[in-house]
Amino acid sequence: MSFRRLAPADEQPARFAFSEGNRKLVDRWIAKYPPGRQRSAVIAALWIGQEQEGWVTQRMIEEVARILDMPVMRVLEVATFYTMFNLVPVGEHLVQVCTTTPCWLRGSDEVVAACRKHIEPRPNVVSADGKFSWTEVECLGACVNAPMMQIGKDYYEDLDGAATERILEALRRGETPNPGPQDGRHSSEPAGGALTLTDPKLYEGGYSHPANSGVSDDDAKRPTAAGSERAAPVQKPPGAAS
Numbered sequence: 001m002s003f004r005r006l007a008p009a010d011e012q013p014a015r016f017a018f019s020e021g022n023r024k025l026v027d028r029w030i031a032k033y034p035p036g037r038q039r040s041a042v043i044a045a046l047w048i049g050q051e052q053e054g055w056v057t058q059r060m061i062e063e064v065a066r067i068l069d070m071p072v073m074r075v076l077e078v079a080t081f082y083t084m085f086n087l088v089p090v091g092e093h094l095v096q097v098c099t100t101t102p103c104w105l106r107g108s109d110e111v112v113a114a115c116r117k118h119i120e121p122r123p124n125v126v127s128a129d130g131k132f133s134w135t136e137v138e139c140l141g142a143c144v145n146a147p148m149m150q151i152g153k154d155y156y157e158d159l160d161g162a163a164t165e166r167i168l169e170a171l172r173r174g175e176t177p178n179p180g181p182q183d184g185r186h187s188s189e190p191a192g193g194a195l196t197l198t199d200p201k202l203y204e205g206g207y208s209h210p211a212n213s214g215v216s217d218d219d220a221k222r223p224t225a226a227g228s229e230r231a232a233p234v235q236k237p238p239g240a241a242s
């Protein structure tokens, strides 16, 4: 599913350098670890590089290896293992469509079809206008609002084909569609609204605790009748014959 190879040589930029601010950020991450353990900052350094360039280039991997004093192969292993690192150029808007089982069962095929239609038939390829690229990803942790996709840092949830197309068209026009559920429900409440704890009396002082209902404390604590013999076993002293 994931595209985990470096981009071909003819797509790789000739050089990479962290901006001054980002280099300071990398140094700050290195300083979080004990002396000699600077390699622990490899994920942070790659992430900072990706935030700067949009994707992880071969020269970036080499530069991170140089700064952290580790073999290039080790950095390459990290970059190719974690799917959060983009190994090929991405569009201005990177659309990550979750196609793991819960999203798939709830219709992620429609979301993928909308991406193929509005962005590019192939995943991991930048659209002709440079505005989009899309990719399939594993669970993004919003299964309760499946199917969903992440665009940039926003989650768009409860999607279908039409909603996906609407969002992509809006982004193409330069608008910022509202993230979150697209079917009108609030957060991850049940479709149709909240169904439990909706009695206003619960919140307006109208709720009557058994202590105030005329039931004595002893009665309130008395066990109710067991539903079955199994639920009310006869207690016997230790050692008594069964």
Ligand code: FES
Residues within 6 Å of the ligand: 098, 099, 100, 101, 102, 103, 104, 138, 139, 140, 141, 142, 143, 144, 146, 147, 148
């Ligand atoms: S399966 Fe899609 S968010 Fe979890």
